[in-house]
Amino acid sequence: MSASAVIDVDRLNVSYGDFHAVKDLSFRVERGELYALLGTNGAGKTSALEVIEGHRTASSGTVRVFGESPTDRRVVRPRMGIMLQESGFSPDLTVTESARLIGRLTGRSDTVDRVLDLVDLTGKAGTRVAQLSGGEKRRLDFATAVYGEPELVVLDEPTTGLDVQSRDALWAAADRLREEGVTIVLTTHYLEEAQQRADRIGLMHQGTLRQEGTVVELTQTLPSVISFALPAGAPEPPIDIARVNGAFHVETFGLQEDLHRLLGWAHDTGVELQELRAGPTRLDDVFRAISRD
Amino acid sequence: MLAIARSELIQIFRNRLVLVTGLVIPVAVSGYFVYQHEIFADHASLGYIAAIVLFTVMAFGLYTTAVTTLASRRQNLFLKRLRSTAAGDAGILTGLILPISAIAIVQTVVILIVFGVVATEPADVLLLAVAILAMIAMMVGLALATAGLTNSPEHAQVTTLPVSLSVIAVASWVGITGTEDLTLLKRLLPGGSATELVVNAWNGGVPLADSLSLLAITLAWVVVAVALARRLFRWEPRR
Numbered sequence: 232m233s234a235s236a237v238i239d240v241d242r243l244n245v246s247y248g249d250f251h252a253v254k255d256l257s258f259r260v261e262r263g264e265l266y267a268l269l270g271t272n273g274a275g276k277t278s279a280l281e282v283i284e285g286h287r288t289a290s291s292g293t294v295r296v297f298g299e300s301p302t303d304r305r306v307v308r309p310r311m312g313i314m315l316q317e318s319g320f321s322p323d324l325t326v327t328e329s330a331r332l333i334g335r336l337t338g339r340s341d342t343v344d345r346v347l348d349l350v351d352l353t354g355k356a357g358t359r360v361a362q363l364s365g366g367e368k369r370r371l372d373f374a375t376a377v378y379g380e381p382e383l384v385v386l387d388e389p390t391t392g393l394d395v396q397s398r399d400a401l402w403a404a405a406d407r408l409r410e411e412g413v414t415i416v417l418t419t420h421y422l423e424e425a426q427q428r429a430d431r432i433g434l435m436h437q438g439t440l441r442q443e444g445t446v447v448e449l450t451q452t453l454p455s456v457i458s459f460a461l462p463a464g465a466p467e468p469p470i471d472i473a474r475v476n477g478a479f480h481v482e483t484f485g486l487q488e489d490l491h492r493l494l495g496w497a498h499d500t501g502v503e504l505q506e507l508r509a510g511p512t513r514l515d516d517v518f519r520a521i522s523r524d
Numbered sequence: 525m526l527a528i529a530r531s532e533l534i535q536i537f538r539n540r541l542v543l544v545t546g547l548v549i550p551v552a553v554s555g556y557f558v559y560q561h562e563i564f565a566d567h568a569s570l571g572y573i574a575a576i577v578l579f580t581v582m583a584f585g586l587y588t589t590a591v592t593t594l595a596s597r598r599q600n601l602f603l604k605r606l607r608s609t610a611a612g613d614a615g616i617l618t619g620l621i622l623p624i625s626a627i628a629i630v631q632t633v634v635i636l637i638v639f640g641v642v643a644t645e646p647a648d649v650l651l652l653a654v655a656i657l658a659m660i661a662m663m664v665g666l667a668l669a670t671a672g673l674t675n676s677p678e679h680a681q682v683t684t685l686p687v688s689l690s691v692i693a694v695a696s697w698v699g700i701t702g703t704e705d706l707t708l709l710k711r712l713l714p715g716g717s718a719t720e721l722v723v724n725a726w727n728g729g730v731p732l733a734d735s736l737s738l739l740a741i742t743l744a745w746v747v748v749a750v751a752l753a754r755r756l757f758r759w760e761p762r763r
Contacts, residue, residue, distance in 0.1 A: 286607065286760075308610035315608060319601030323535040332531045336609035 235262045237383050237414045238283060243292035245278040252278040254438040255292070262382075265415040267425035270435030271522050276418050277316065279435070280387055283416070284313050296383070309338035312376035316387040318368040322361035326352055329360055330375055339379020346374040349404050365392040373401055383414045390421060402428070426514040434521055441521040450512040453520055454482035457490055460505040468496045478506065486511060528606065528619025532593075536623055546589035546627065550581040554635045561643050570643050571723030572699030577635055578656065578722055579695040579715060582663045583688035586628040590621060590667035591684050595674040603759050613759075621664055632656060647728025651735055655721040658742045662718070663691075665749025672756030691715035699723060717741035 238260040245253040253275040260266040270276040281287040282294050285301035285308075299306050320329045330343045347353045350370035355363065363371065369392060376384055386405070390398045402424070409415065419425055425432055426446050434442045434449070442449055458480050461467070470489060472479045483489040490509050497504050536542050554577040557564060561573050597603050597620065606616045636646070646652050666687050674683040691714055698719040703710045710716045717738040724730040724738070 284608065286604065304607070304610050304612065308608075313608040315601065315605065317601050319605035319608075321531070321535055321597070321602050322600065323538045324531060328531060328534065332527055333605065333609060335527045336606065336611045338610035 236260065237262050237297060238266075238416065239293075239295040239298075240279070240283070241293045241295075243279060243282060243294055244290045245275070245282060245287065246290040252438055253282075256435075256438075256440050257292075258433050258440060258443060260414060260416055262414055263409075263412045264430040265409060265417060265428055267417045267419065267429035267432045268435065269418065269422065269425055269432060269518065271437075271518075273437075274435040275438040276435050277387070280385065280416070280418060284385055305338070309379075310382045312337070312378065312381040312384040314369075314372050314376040314384070314386045314389050316391075318360075318372050320360045320368065320371065323359060325357050325359050326363070326371055327356045329371060330378065333375040334378035337375075337378055337381070339381060341379040346378050349377065350374045351400055366394060366397045369393055370397060370401065373404065377404070377408060380408075380411070381413070383416070384408060385416045387418050388420065389417070390419065390424065422513075422515045422518060432514070434518065436521045442517065446514060449517050450514060451484075453512045453516055454484050455486040455510065455512050457481040457483065457486070457493065457507075457509040459493075459507040462503060462505065465502045466500065468493055468502075470496075525611070525615040525619040525622070528611070528616060529622040532620055533623040536589075536593075536627070542589055542592065545592070546585050546624065547631070550585035550628075550631060551635070553580045553584070554631075558635065558639045558642055561639065565643070568700045569723060569727050570639075571726035572696075573643070574636060574639060574646065574652075574726040575695050575699045575719045575722040576692070577639065578632060578659065579692050579719070581628055581631050581635065582659050583691055585631055586624055586660065587663045587667050587670075588680070588684045588688055590624050590664065591670045591674055592677045592680040593624065594620065594668070594671035595680050596677040598671070598758065599676050599761055601760070607759060617668070621667075625660055625664065628660065629656070646726045648725045648735075652722060652725035654739065655718055655725055655742070658721075658739065658746060659715075659718050661746045662714075662742065662749045665746060665753045666714075668753035669749065669756045672753070672758050675761070687714070695719040711738065711741055714745055718745075 236259045240256055240258050243253055243256040244251070256275070256279055268276050268280065278287065282289050283296060283301055285304060288302065294301055296307050297310055301307055324332070326347065327343055330346060334341055334343060334346070344353070347356055350373055352367065352370055352374060355367060360368065360371070369389065373386075373389060376386070389401060389405075393401065405415065417425065417429065429446065431443065431445055432449060433440050442452065458478050460478050470481055470492060472481050474480075481489055481493070486509065493504070496502075536546065557573050557577050557580075561570065564573050603616070607613070640646060670683055670687060674680045694713045694715045698710050698716050703720055711720065721735060721738045721742060724735055
């Protein structure tokens with residue numbers, strides 16, 4: 232494990248009876264980075280995350296958090312904040328009581344007022360959790376995860392169920408944590424969140440890590456696509472094309488160069504390119520590609 | 525642990541259902557037995573009334589409330605939330621059980637003091653205290669084990685019946701008929717030795733050696749209950 236690695240997962244396997252949920256998973260999260268662990272439903276990311284959080288033991292392989300076993304809660308948890316996928320607060324306690332209880336148990340020092348203010352829940356401080364909306368519960372969850380400014384924060388689908396305003400507020404708070412050097416592990420179904428914010432992304436499918444890298448590295452593994460239609464009787468352009476449902480598709484690793492050639496050809500021949508679309512490969516293209524495997 | 529216990533106490537007093545099942549019902553039933561103690565004493569002894577009062581509080585006030593609470597906390601993932609902190613498992617469980625146990629102890633002590641004033645005082649207070657503590661340990665262990673088999677607070681209304689009704693039935697059987705017949709069977713049943721221990725502690729006149737053997741069987745039940753709890757208790761809902 233390198234000196235800067237906060238999380239080190241080495242050949243992790245998690246099985247439930249005959250079902251092998253995680254297979255030989257290895258990855259590392261370096262200090263200060265935002266690592267997004269993404270995957271299809273049932274890809275094994277929740278099982279992997281639960282081992283990292285110390286909620287589940289590995290069938291085989293090792294997981295180290297700050298160089299320690301994540302099940303050693305007294306050592307690891309004071310340095311680690313966890314935002315669970317589901318809230319898990321008692322409905323009979325108020326927002327303040329919930330934040331104070333969980334905050335104190337983290338082993339870190341902070342004030343309830345500060346963390347509630349961070350997620351704009353000060354106005355709900357005396358409200359019982361049973362009366363909060365789903366989005367407010369997620370914000371309370373985030374507040375307890377960042378109580379006492381931990382070095383590592385695990386965000387398990389943090390923005391699911393949040394409206395746009397709440398989502399922006401939560402990410403603004405997360406961005407401030409990053410500026411302070413906090414390491415973040417994220418899972419999300421919103422790929423654009425990972426694309427915008429993650430330093431590195433691990434893509435899981437059927438229990439294995441299929442690809443890992445920066446957004447640029449991942450999207451470079453697939454060609455970009457130029458699509459267009461041609462008027463009847465027009466000649467075909469002098470580049471490699473395929474016909475898909477009557478439209479022409481060009482798959483290219485040199486988007487700018489091929490688009491330039493195509494537009495040059497259209498200009499020279501006087502052909503109008505209809506319904507022309509061109510764009511770089513996006514993360515969801517990579518995601519779909521591994522899902523098809 | 526104390527932070528969890530404090531929050532648990534707040535939740536108990538904010539939940540009317542728990543208040544009624546954990547506080548009102550055991551006190552009401554016990555109050556009836558104490559009020560009618562002369563009638564019940566004619567059929568058995570004053571020690572029997574002490575035993576049945578004790579088991580009523582333990583079965584409904586402690587055991588049923590603990591199972592319902594633990595099932596509820598697991599169902600809404602509160603247990604998982606607590607385990608996301610630096611608190612250890614033993615500290616979490618102690619914090620959750622402590623207020624319910626403390627309330628049960630206070631209820632028991634108050635009711636037995638009233639009973640002692642209304643009827644007669646117990647012959648051996650120390651032995652009675654030991655019997656009460658052993659019963660609390662046994663019922664807490666059985667509560668943790670039963671909670672492992674209970675999916676929700678609603679489900680607890682069913683899963684708690686076998687143990688709660690059994691211990692009250694055993695306490696009544698042993699308390700009313702004594703242990704001259706079927707001695708071994710009555711003493712080995714859950715709560716059987718504990719009932720005899722309480723009866724002896726209250727009525728007096730039994731050698732200490734006899735009480736120690738009853739205490740040993742009661743403590744064996746504590747070990748069984750704890751072993752079952754370790755095997756059956758779950759922190760998260762089944763998937």
